[in-house]
Amino acid sequence: MADVVIIGAGAVGCAAAYELAKYKLSVVVVDKESDVCEGTTKANSAIVHAGFDAEPGTLKARLNVRGSEMMEELSNKLDFAYKRNEAMVLCFDKDISGLEALKEKADKNGVKGVSIISGDEARALEPNLTDEVQAALLAKTSAIVCPFEMTLAFAENAYTNGAEFKLSCAVTGIDKDSGGYIVHTSKGDIKARCVINAAGVYADRIHAMVSGTPLKITPRKGEYMLMDKTAGGYVSRTIFQLPTKMGKGILVTPTVHGNLLAGPTAENIDDKENTSTTKQGLADVKAKGSLSVKNIPFNKVITSFTGLRAVGDRGDFIIEECSDAPLFFDAAGIESPGLTSAPAIGEYLRELIEKRIPLEKKEKIAETRKGITHFAALSEEEQDKLIKETPAYGKIVCRCETVTEGEILDAISRPLGATTLDGVKRRTRAGMGRCQAGFCSPTSMALIAKKLGIRIEDVRKNGVYESEVR
Numbered sequence: 001m002a003d004v005v006i007i008g009a010g011a012v013g014c015a016a017a018y019e020l021a022k023y024k025l026s027v028v029v030v031d032k033e034s035d036v037c038e039g040t041t042k043a044n045s046a047i048v049h050a051g052f053d054a055e056p057g058t059l060k061a062r063l064n065v066r067g068s069e070m071m072e073e074l075s076n077k078l079d080f081a082y083k084r085n086e087a088m089v090l091c092f093d094k095d096i097s098g099l100e101a102l103k104e105k106a107d108k109n110g111v112k113g114v115s116i117i118s119g120d121e122a123r124a125l126e127p128n129l130t131d132e133v134q135a136a137l138l139a140k141t142s143a144i145v146c147p148f149e150m151t152l153a154f155a156e157n158a159y160t161n162g163a164e165f166k167l168s169c170a171v172t173g174i175d176k177d178s179g180g181y182i183v184h185t186s187k188g189d190i191k192a193r194c195v196i197n198a199a200g201v202y203a204d205r206i207h208a209m210v211s212g213t214p215l216k217i218t219p220r221k222g223e224y225m226l227m228d229k230t231a232g233g234y235v236s237r238t239i240f241q242l243p244t245k246m247g248k249g250i251l252v253t254p255t256v257h258g259n260l261l262a263g264p265t266a267e268n269i270d271d272k273e274n275t276s277t278t279k280q281g282l283a284d285v286k287a288k289g290s291l292s293v294k295n296i297p298f299n300k301v302i303t304s305f306t307g308l309r310a311v312g313d314r315g316d317f318i319i320e321e322c323s324d325a326p327l328f329f330d331a332a333g334i335e336s337p338g339l340t341s342a343p344a345i346g347e348y349l350r351e352l353i354e355k356r357i358p359l360e361k362k363e364k365i366a367e368t369r370k371g372i373t374h375f376a377a378l379s380e381e382e383q384d385k386l387i388k389e390t391p392a393y394g395k396i397v398c399r400c401e402t403v404t405e406g407e408i409l410d411a412i413s414r415p416l417g418a419t420t421l422d423g424v425k426r427r428t429r430a431g432m433g434r435c436q437a438g439f440c441s442p443t444s445m446a447l448i449a450k451k452l453g454i455r456i457e458d459v460r461k462n463g464v465y466e467s468e469v470r
């Protein structure tokens with residue numbers, strides 16, 4: 001029997017696994033997809049929110065601020081990309097009461113480094129802001145992160161510390177049992193003492209498998225446009241907007257890897273799988289983005305994508321033990337700032353479990369994790385040395401992002417390694433660049449096939465192989 005089964009290998013499930021794997025517990029993470037980070041965690045703004053937006057007194061506010069405080073140290077320990085780039089919230093009106101309300105929330109939430117500046121001061125910091133900007137809230141602790149690397153880092157460290165990952169493994173039902181739960185999956189039953197429901201937009205369906213209490217998750221679509229790295233320096237801070245007559249604002253931000261991102265829209269939908277982009281949505285991104293930043297180089301868009309927020313029905317994160325299902329814990333309604341809050345949610349879930357089951361720390365755990373060596377980030381001397389040691393680092397596979405064969409082989413062979421093109425892309429950035437994998441896909445596919453001992457026809461962009469490879 002597993003002590004804890006975590007349903008969902010997104011940022012929240014993996015952060016919970018990272019936290020719980022430090023204890024003498026058998027932890028099993030299951031996900032219906034063939035890789036970690038296949039849900040909402042792979043498609044969002046990637047902002048480590050400072051915490052000025054969440055309603056004071058909510059779980060969201062508390063975990064946002066705690067997550068933001070934890071993130072820099074975690075990025076060093078677990079080796080994922082993170083940059084404190086600051087943020088601004090722009091006001092286009094002479095009346096700045098909206099900004100003052102945000103500042104008050106920031107103070108109540110305990111967010112440090114927040115101030116209100118004039119439009120001219122904002123333009124002095126960010127010369128591409130429009131002349132319409134009247135004032136701005138400046139948040140010094142806001143940051144950007146790589147959501148894939150962060151989630152993979154939690155997962156790999158949890159795996160190294162003993163957590164088991166069952167991927168391509170969909171939970172189809174859950175029965176209560178004398179000792180806890182029987183989790184029925186597409187790969188057989190798992191007995192569990194405790195269950196954590198971190199199933200993102202599907203958390204309501206998982207909840208309903210054990211509980212009669214109401215919980216509804218509404219998917220809220222957010223569409224984006226991602227621009228080439230040549231546009232990455234157009235703004236250096238994350239630029240938010242106060243809501244305007246045109247509706248809820250959209251942001252313009254550099255990404256941690258140096259691209260420029262504009263979005264997201266906000267539209268409630270019914271379909272939990274609808275990640276399409278639309279002409280109207282992208283037009284909205286353009287129109288609203290242009291209110292903040294002049295002449296955004298939309299001619300440098302290299303891709304567009306959609307993420308689905310898991311909007312709960314209580315206006316706050318729902319992280320609790322179900323009243324009618326002992327030791328079944330929901331981590332539901334984890335919309336933004338869920339990425340920021342993920343490490344704090346992991347910690348909070350551990351505290352909830354600890355109140356019910358005595359937990360004992362393992363004597364020895366891996367505290368750190370080393371990520372993939374990114375060849376392009378090395379100095380020339382370091383590159384030469386690496387190529388001498390491992391010649392595969394001398395072969396460039398992805399020209400747009402300068403990703404080498406050595407990095408791709410590492411991505412496939414490391415713990416919880418990539419088995420698909422998207423898996424390689426998220427771990428190494430091969431295929432993330434301007435040509436969007438047009439050039440590197442055949443080589444990446446050949447490397448995956450060779451390393452996994454499968455036919456090249458069986459290599460998938462994402463999803464499950466015809467032949468079982470794990």
Ligand SMILES: Cc1cc2nc3c(=O)[nH]c(=O)nc-3n(C[C@H](O)[C@H](O)[C@H](O)COP(=O)(O)OP(=O)(O)OC[C@H]3O[C@@H](n4cnc5c(N)ncnc54)[C@H](O)[C@@H]3O)c2cc1C
Pocket residue numbers: 007008009010011012013030031032033037038039040041042043044045046047048049169170171172198199200201202220221222223264307308309310334335336337338339340341
């Ligand atoms: C448009 C947008 C912008 C955002 N911007 C930010 C931001 O800038 N900063 C921030 O902090 N947050 C942001 N967020 C929020 C953040 O992305 C999410 O809160 C976070 O990724 C949620 O992680 P999760 O692990 O709960 O869900 P997911 O990543 O969706 O993981 C859930 C997992 O459960 C699995 N699953 C579902 N059903 C089953 C089943 N039956 N069996 C097995 N597995 C199952 C899925 O496959 C999935 O992998 C944004 C979200 C969106 C959509």
